[in-house]
Amino acid sequence: LCCGYWDMAALIRGLRAGRVLRGLGSVAVQTLSPQGSNVRRAFHRTILLQLVNDSKSDTSVPPPSYHEVHTAGESSSSSAHGESSEDAQPNTSFQDQSGEHGEDYETEEQLQARILTTALEFVPQHGWTVEAIAAGAETLGLSSASTGMFNNGAGDLVLHFVTQCNAQLAETLAEQNNQVQLGQAESKKTAEFMRDAVEMRLRMLIPYIDTWPQAMSILLLPHNIPGSLKHLSTMVDDIWYYAGDRSTDVNWYTRRAALTGIYNTTELVMVQDSSPDFEETWAFLDNRIKDVVNMANTAKEVQATGESVVQGLMGAAITLKNITGMNQRR
Amino acid sequence: MQRAAKCALRLDLSRAFCLSRSGTVVVMQKSLPPPRDEEEKAMLDSMLRVDHAGEYGANRIYAGQMAVLSRTRTGPLIQYMWDQEKMHLEKFNEILGEHRVRPTLLLPLWNIAGFALGMILTRIACLLAFEGTMSCTVAVEESISEHYNSQIQTLMEAEPERYTELLQVIKEFCDDEKKNRDTGLEHDAESVPGYLLLKTVIQVDCKAAIYILQRI
Numbered sequence: 001l002c003c004g005y006w007d008m009a010a011l012i013r014g015l016r017a018g019r020v021l022r023g024l025g026s027v028a029v030q031t032l033s034p035q036g037s038n039v040r041r042a043f044h045r046t047i048l049l050q051l052v053n054d055s056k057s058d059t060s061v062p063p064p065s066y067h068e069v070h071t072a073g074e075s076s077s078s079s080a081h082g083e084s085s086e087d088a089q090p091n092t093s094f095q096d097q098s099g100e101h102g103e104d105y106e107t108e109e110q111l112q113a114r115i116l117t118t119a120l121e122f123v124p125q126h127g128w129t130v131e132a133i134a135a136g137a138e139t140l141g142l143s144s145a146s147t148g149m150f151n152n153g154a155g156d157l158v159l160h161f162v163t164q165c166n167a168q169l170a171e172t173l174a175e176q177n178n179q180v181q182l183g184q185a186e187s188k189k190t191a192e193f194m195r196d197a198v199e200m201r202l203r204m205l206i207p208y209i210d211t212w213p214q215a216m217s218i219l220l221l222p223h224n225i226p227g228s229l230k231h232l233s234t235m236v237d238d239i240w241y242y243a244g245d246r247s248t249d250v251n252w253y254t255r256r257a258a259l260t261g262i263y264n265t266t267e268l269v270m271v272q273d274s275s276p277d278f279e280e281t282w283a284f285l286d287n288r289i290k291d292v293v294n295m296a297n298t299a300k301e302v303q304a305t306g307e308s309v310v311q312g313l314m315g316a317a318i319t320l321k322n323i324t325g326m327n328q329r330r
Numbered sequence: 331m332q333r334a335a336k337c338a339l340r341l342d343l344s345r346a347f348c349l350s351r352s353g354t355v356v357v358m359q360k361s362l363p364p365p366r367d368e369e370e371k372a373m374l375d376s377m378l379r380v381d382h383a384g385e386y387g388a389n390r391i392y393a394g395q396m397a398v399l400s401r402t403r404t405g406p407l408i409q410y411m412w413d414q415e416k417m418h419l420e421k422f423n424e425i426l427g428e429h430r431v432r433p434t435l436l437l438p439l440w441n442i443a444g445f446a447l448g449m450i451l452t453r454i455a456c457l458l459a460f461e462g463t464m465s466c467t468v469a470v471e472e473s474i475s476e477h478y479n480s481q482i483q484t485l486m487e488a489e490p491e492r493y494t495e496l497l498q499v500i501k502e503f504c505d506d507e508k509k510n511r512d513t514g515l516e517h518d519a520e521s522v523p524g525y526l527l528l529k530t531v532i533q534v535d536c537k538a539a540i541y542i543l544q545r546i
Contacts, residue, residue, distance in 0.1 A: 237430065246427030248382060249437050 112149060115140060116160040123208055128154045128215045155224045158215045162228065165204045166235045173197060173242040190243050191289050197239045198263055198285060202270055206278070212271050236260050258295075262288045362429055363492050375431050376544045377481055381500070382422040383434045383543045384474060387444040388415045391470055394448020398456060404464060404517065411467065411510045418503050425499075434543050447535070451528065458524065464514035469529040471511035473536035478504035 106114075119136025126132040130153045134144035150156040179185040188196065205212055219228040236259045245255060265288065270281040365371035392412035399405050426433060434440075451466040478500055485493045485500075 241430055246423075248423045248426045248433045252433050253435060 108149075112156075113160065115142070115146065115149075116157055117164070119157055120161060120208075123157075123211055127211050128158055128218055130154060133157055152224070154218050155221065155227075158218050159224065159227050159231070161208075161215070162219075162231045165201065166231055166238070168204065169197070169201050169235065170238045172200065173238060177242050187244075191293050193243045194239065194259065194262075195285060195289055197243070198259075198266060199282060201235065201239075201263075202266060202278075202281070202285075205267075205270065209271065216267070216271070232260060232263075236263065258292045262292065362425070362496055374429075377484075378422070378425060378429070378431045379434050380477075380540055380543045381481070382419075382426055382431075383437065383440055383539075384477065385415060385419040385422050385503075386437060387440045387539070388470065388474060389419055390441055390444025391448035391466070394445040394450075395452045395466060397445075397449050398452040407464075407513065407517070408467065411513075414506055414510070418506070421499065421503075435546050436542070447532075451532075455528070464517045465525050465528055466532070468511050468514035469525075469532040470536075471507045471514065472529070473533050475504055475507045475511065476533075477536065477540060478507065 115133065115137050117136075118139050119133045121139075122132040122135040126135060130147050130150075133147045133150060133153070133156075137146045138144050147153070152159075176185065180187045208215070218224060233256070236256045239259060240255055245252075247255065262285070266281060266285045269284045270278060273281045275281075362374060365374060389412070392408060392415055395408055396405070396412060399408055425431070448466065455465045482497060482500055482504065485497055490497065
């Protein structure tokens with residue numbers, strides 16, 4: 001599977017490079033037409049060479065066809081051939097793999113991201129499956145076999161979508177934060193901010209709400225759990241950070257745990273909500289946030305009461321010690 | 331008579347310290363550069379987490395000490411040192427909030443453990459020899475100074491120009507701790523029998539705590 005992936009990626013690169021060179025070749029051939037068909041044949045051969053070179057470059061073995069063509073070669077075109085092969089050679093260096101070489105080449109991650117983003121359009125039709133990824137790849141003009149690039153299959157698609165949503169959320173929250181800092185907008189109270197942030201994030205699921213239960217079950221698969229937990233915790237941390245939480249004690253943990261609970265339960269309510277524009281979900285969210293705020297207030301009151309009780313007891317103990325004369329200093 | 335004279339001298343010293351101490355200015359600026367990759371963020375996170383928990387623990391240890399010594403002649407001195415630790419903790423709270431560093435999960439445990447450690451060890455020292463009430467302080471300050479020193483070394487080896495503000499903060503705190511230790515030594519902290527044992531116990535404790543804190 002690993003080898004297949006490399007060949008596929010290389011072939012894709014080769015196809016793109018070939019297209020570029022074909023374009024170049026046609027321009028060059030026009031200018032060189034007086035020299036006749038030999039040069040044209042040499043250029044075509046170069047393009048083939050480029051393709052083959054690309055597919056072999058990852059294995060870093062000099063392609064045998066290089067020599068084949070060289071030995072079979074026509075004398076008049078061999079020099080031009082040699083030159084263009086020389087020119088072709090640098091393009092197939094290892095710079096390809098890092099994606100740093102020129103604007104026509106992109107990294108594997110960028111390519112994967114593009115495929116997955118396009119695949120999202122096919123999710124309502126195919127669900128969160130490898131078929132959706134294949135359909136996305138085909139839309140980009142790639143072979144559907146490029147799904148071999150994704151070791152995790154549907155899990156990759158779901159995690160990509162979650163990453164995209166979280167990035168969008170973080171961007172919007174940062175934007176709002178900027179506006180508040182510049183004085184262009186009013187700062188919201190914590191409960192309201194929470195509500196708006198969670199609603200914003202959950203609304204991103206609306207286009208895929210019919211298939212979302214399938215996505216949730218994919219995220220719960222054992223090998224996807226670390227990834228999904230990390231995304232969830234990053235999102236919750238983002239929301240609290242922009243809500244203004246700078247706590248450095250146990251509150252850090254309790255607040256994030258509370259928000260995780262709210263988010264998860266609201267998500268579950270949302271997938272089986274059939275009211276217009278998910279009104280019931282937002283009402284549920286309101287109630288949960290009110291609960292948490294109440295709990296926080298109650299906890300504060302309990303702590304204050306507890307402290308007063310302790311102080312009262314200490315006072316009583318000291319009074320007792322005074323009465324019995326045990327408190328006298330030597 | 332001699333005792334009274336010594337007592338007066340110590341109070342004078344502590345007052346002198348209060349007058350001459352330089353307050354740490356709370357500057358609202360980024361003390362760290364934005365991390366350039368996951369690895370650097372993880373390293374800085376764990377460093378800051380340990381430092382924060384360390385200052386928190388030191389706070390609680392001083393609270394424990396004060397619970398025993400508040401009405402003795404070393405009380406004002408320990409109060410002064412405790413106030414300094416409070417300032418350090420405030421600074422670290424700020425840094426943690428700014429840079430979204432997760433505080434350690436063990437803080438409630440640290441709360442109790444630090445207080446207990448301060449109180450118990452000071453009581454033991456008091457029982458053994460009244461002169462040695464500062465021995466706990468000295469041992470703790472020494473461990474903390476060592477820890478800060480090793481952090482400074484790590485940062486200097488990595489890239490001193492990148493972490494100038496953080497290095498400044500840590501160096502300042504390290505100097506404060508060393509000053510406190512010297513003060514404690516002046517107060518005959520080492521005269522407690524079994525001081526070496528006390529010091530070893532505290533150092534082992536601190537090392538174990540740092541190891542755990544870097545992870546949790």
